[in-house]
């Protein structure tokens with residue numbers, strides 16, 4: 001396959017082993033033989049019980065972690081951590097990456113400045129992004145002067161201003177209260193609908209996964225986590241995440257996926273109690 005062909009992300013037969021926590025001479029297999037694709041423009045969520053290996057997979061996709069075996073291709077091109085991180089991707093993690101010493105606008109344009117975009121030009125783009133995420137006029141506030149929801153908006157602008165082809169999101173809204181979270185989910189969907197980036201979204205919240213995605217992949221409990229289910233979400237778009245949750249089609253899908261997930265969640269819970 002030549003570069004720029006193929007899915008946005010193709011994780012093939014990925015296995016990740018770490019030194020075991022209780023005995024560093026032993027290996028702990030976090031993820032085993034996992035194959036996962038994200039097509040161009042597709043919104044895929046990965047759900048699974050706590051500690052199962054979701055973040056590990058995302059770090060592999062980001063090029064931040066080299067798998068013990070298996071390959072990653074980004075638009076048909078092999079991702080080799082030796083060559084650096086996945087440059088086609090933007091990230092949003094649970095903890096935002098805002099710099100407390102920079103005000104809102106300077107946080108939004110940080111990535112552009114690192115890339116060498118002249119400040120005046122970066123500021124124009126930054127102001128436009130502040131408007132798009134509903135923060136027009138808040139550019140001079142510092143992160144500590146903003147609410148959790150505002151900080152997430154700022155982080156979203158900070159990521160999207162670099163127009164990545166792929167968005168890698170690791171429970172980006174989990175720290176928010178339910179209402180703010182649903183507002184942010186709707187905003188994410190609206191922004192995504194504008195140019196349909198390819199998204200890999202990690203969450204332990206099945207409702208959030210279904211409401212946002214085209215496809216939900218369910219992971220087994222660890223160790224040796226692997227996908228145990230792959231469900232297409234054919235709910236109509238545009239979606240309002242709080243309304244779609246009430247529809248019979250959503251509830252049917254939730255029931256179906258939860259049936260696949262439940263045993264794994266219970267397994268992970270028992271394991272956690274045993275530690």
Ligand SMILES: Nc1ncnc2c1ncn2[C@@H]1O[C@H](COP(=O)(O)OP(=O)(O)OP(=O)(O)O)[C@@H](O)[C@H]1O
Pocket residue numbers: 018019028030048049050051052053054055056057204222
């Ligand atoms: N660098 C590492 N060294 C050793 N063990 C690790 C490392 N990174 C992850 N692990 C282990 O691998 C397993 C999977 O971790 P990971 O963070 O990917 O899970 P997760 O599904 O994202 O968890 P959560 O839902 O709690 O965020 C865990 O048991 C974790 O302790």
